Amino acid sequence: MSFENNDKAAGYWRENLRLVLSLLAIWAAVSFGCGILLVDVLNEITFMGFKLGFWFAQQGAMYVFVALIFVYVAKANTLDKKYNVQED
Amino acid sequence: MDVQTLTYLIVGATFALYIGIAIWSRAGSTKEFYIAGGGVHPVMNGMATAADWMSAASFISLAGIVSFTGYDGSVYLMGWTGGYVLLALCMAPYLRKFGKFTVPDFIGDRYYSQTARTVAVICAIFICFTYIAGQMRGVGVVFSRFLEVDVETGVYIGMAVVFFYAVLGGMKGITYTQVAQYCVLIFAFMVPAIFISVMMTGHIFPQIGFGAEMIDAAGNGTGVYLLDKLDGLSAELGFSQYTEGSKSMIDVFFITGALMFGTAGLPHVIVRFFTVPKVKDARISAGWALVFIAIMYTTIPALSAFSRVNMIETINGPESTGVPYETAPTWIKNWEKTGLITWDDKNNDGKIFYTNGEKNEMNIDRDIMVLATPEIANLPAWVIALVAAGGLAAALSTSAGLLLVISTSVSHDLLKKNLMPDISDKKELMYARIAAGFGVVMAGYFGINPPGFVAAVVAIAFGLAAASLFPAIIMGIFSRTMNKEGAISGMVIGLLFTASYIAYFKFINPAANSSENWLLGISPEGIGMVGMMVNFGVAFAVSKVTAKIPDEIVAMVESIRFPKGSGEAHDH
Numbered sequence: 309m310s311f312e313n314n315d316k317a318a319g320y321w322r323e324n325l326r327l328v329l330s331l332l333a334i335w336a337a338v339s340f341g342c343g344i345l346l347v348d349v350l351n352e353i354t355f356m357g358f359k360l361g362f363w364f365a366q367q368g369a370m371y372v373f374v375a376l377i378f379v380y381v382a383k384a385n386t387l388d389k390k391y392n393v394q395e396d
Numbered sequence: 397m398d399v400q401t402l403t404y405l406i407v408g409a410t411f412a413l414y415i416g417i418a419i420w421s422r423a424g425s426t427k428e429f430y431i432a433g434g435g436v437h438p439v440m441n442g443m444a445t446a447a448d449w450m451s452a453a454s455f456i457s458l459a460g461i462v463s464f465t466g467y468d469g470s471v472y473l474m475g476w477t478g479g480y481v482l483l484a485l486c487m488a489p490y491l492r493k494f495g496k497f498t499v500p501d502f503i504g505d506r507y508y509s510q511t512a513r514t515v516a517v518i519c520a521i522f523i524c525f526t527y528i529a530g531q532m533r534g535v536g537v538v539f540s541r542f543l544e545v546d547v548e549t550g551v552y553i554g555m556a557v558v559f560f561y562a563v564l565g566g567m568k569g570i571t572y573t574q575v576a577q578y579c580v581l582i583f584a585f586m587v588p589a590i591f592i593s594v595m596m597t598g599h600i601f602p603q604i605g606f607g608a609e610m611i612d613a614a615g616n617g618t619g620v621y622l623l624d625k626l627d628g629l630s631a632e633l634g635f636s637q638y639t640e641g642s643k644s645m646i647d648v649f650f651i652t653g654a655l656m657f658g659t660a661g662l663p664h665v666i667v668r669f670f671t672v673p674k675v676k677d678a679r680i681s682a683g684w685a686l687v688f689i690a691i692m693y694t695t696i697p698a699l700s701a702f703s704r705v706n707m708i709e710t711i712n713g714p715e716s717t718g719v720p721y722e723t724a725p726t727w728i729k730n731w732e733k734t735g736l737i738t739w740d741d742k743n744n745d746g747k748i749f750y751t752n753g754e755k756n757e758m759n760i761d762r763d764i765m766v767l768a769t770p771e772i773a774n775l776p777a778w779v780i781a782l783v784a785a786g787g788l789a790a791a792l793s794t795s796a797g798l799l800l801v802i803s804t805s806v807s808h809d810l811l812k813k814n815l816m817p818d819i820s821d822k823k824e825l826m827y828a829r830i831a832a833g834f835g836v837v838m839a840g841y842f843g844i845n846p847p848g849f850v851a852a853v854v855a856i857a858f859g860l861a862a863a864s865l866f867p868a869i870i871m872g873i874f875s876r877t878m879n880k881e882g883a884i885s886g887m888v889i890g891l892l893f894t895a896s897y898i899a900y901f902k903f904i905n906p907a908a909n910s911s912e913n914w915l916l917g918i919s920p921e922g923i924g925m926v927g928m929m930v931n932f933g934v935a936f937a938v939s940k941v942t943a944k945i946p947d948e949i950v951a952m953v954e955s956i957r958f959p960k961g962s963g964e965a966h967d968h
Contacts, residue, residue, distance in 0.1 A: 357621045
């Protein structure tokens with residue numbers, strides 16, 4: 309065990325799960341939400357020449373996906389350092 | 397120089413490059429063969445993953461599908477990119493920490509069971525063969541149009557090239573070749589897209605031009621937005637609105653899900669994250685992979701819209717009544733030779749005409765859209781040659797990645813870990829090469845006898861991956877209580893459920909393949925997401941009533957949850 313004690317291990321995992329789940333919530337919101345379930349409502353709005361729902365499905369969701377991974381990488385690396393479990 | 401000579405020249409030069417790289421980086425050990433020695437830089441790995449990922453289906457078929465189906469095509473765009481978020485957040489870092497060679501390695505060890513490993517191997521091989529079936533067909537299409545040889549000869553040439561660098565170089569050869577292939581394919585894809593975007597809207601970025609106002613030949617704004625124009629044309633010709641599509645919402649939802657979860661369960665993608673030195677690198681390389689993929693995937697819908705407008709306008713002419721066949725653009729005649737465009741002059745007026753329903757006279761195969769786009773838009777000959785090279789790069793890179801998983805599954809998972817545990821590294825490497833050779837021959841067979849639409853076949857592989865491997869891996873990481881009985885029954889039932897649903901509608905009773913007969917209106921393409929839920933459900937139910945998992949497995953699960961001490965990928 310690389311953690312100082314079991315509480316630390318549980319704390320690390322809890323924070324990690326919270327990070328992952330909140331990012332996945334955004335992931336689902338932009339794709340399944342804006343791109344599919346809410347597409348008809350959002351299509352009423354025009355955005356840069358696009359119907360907004362259509363834009364999310366064919367452009368926006370993908371931009372958000374890329375951003376999510378980079379946010380995750382930065383936050384996960386910080387979390388590793390906080391608990392001193394990063395690689396040497 | 398004419399298109400023909402240029403194509404030979406550019407395709408020949410890229411092939412020489414791939415083979416040169418293969419010779420330079422040939423593998424000497426099983427570790428190099430399976431995971432490139434575990435020392436690939438994350439950006440390079442991201443690029444290789446992207447090339448591996450973007451298959452003939454992405455390069456050749458996807459823009460065509462989006463072009464013909466509009467909004468409905470979004471399932472592929474979101475589905476084939478969204479899975480990377482799952483890979484980066486839920487799988488790549490933990491599997492890298494686990495630190496072995498293959499997906500069946502993880503499942504076999506985590507579920508402390510040879511049976512689980514074997515089930516995973518079967519799933520992996522099954523998925524890879526379904527997937528590779530679509531690839532060689534892409535090679536055939538490109539060769540038959542651009543090199544004007546038989547599809548069969550084209551497939552043989554493709555087989556020979558893949559055989560050479562996959563068998564010789566293993567993962568190491570493949571990874572570096574794929575970096576080169578990514579550069580070729582993205583350049584080949586972007587050049588025509590940018591050309592057309594500038595011609596039609598004056599914007600350099602197709603992603604922006606896609607939503608912009610169209611311009612006329614003199615470069616002045618016409619006041620008509622591209623997408624409005626497209627919706628207008630679609631309505632006029634009796635198609636469903638381009639920006640709204642015709643699939644039901646539930647089906648769009650489930651297909652997108654099946655593709656996302658399937659992406660995260662595809663063995664040839666997951667294995668990529670075993671090839672980087674550290675856990676940190678595994679995380680970031682999933683990010684780079686998605687950047688490189690998104691460059692193409694955000695361009696695809698733009699290109700689709702541009703080429704749709706272009707195609708309708710060149711066929712139907714300015715008055716939308718059709719143009720005389722004699723004056724029809726040469727691309728139509730070029731593609732007629734391959735049989736991928738056919739013209740049937742139903743009203744005998746000597747004009748070609750494209751519309752929805754009875755009056756349609758043009759039968760256009762969707763697979764040609766990307767390849768024909770440079771010709772439709774009258775781009776210079778070298779662009780057409782470049783697109784041919786790009787299509788081949790896409791098909792070859794994916795085939796090579798899949799072949800590697802097939803050969804690894806046979807030599808490592810099946811022989812070394814199951815049937816003949818005492819074989820030496822050298823022997824194992826030899827078997828890996830034999831298995832890769834066998835895989836090439838199988839792929840070639842499918843290329844010559846293609847099982848239908850490239851992308852549709854590939855989509856099935858995703859359903860199977862979502863329903864079998866994805867849940868087993870996720871539960872292996874995130875659950876400390878999931879036992880072997882649960883995981884195995886989940887995988888088996890998930891796979892059987894999905895495979896039989898697909899087989900019923902696609903092969904046994906294709907006549908019934910329509911929404912009123914589907915389960916809740918979910919098509920065979922989307923059923924993988926239901927299969928995934930079935931898998932999770934069965935696994936949890938079974939694990940509740942069977943034995944608890946051993947303590948050392950709990951310790952292993954805990955140890956893969958943080959990066960420290962990841963070390964090198966190892967065999968034992």
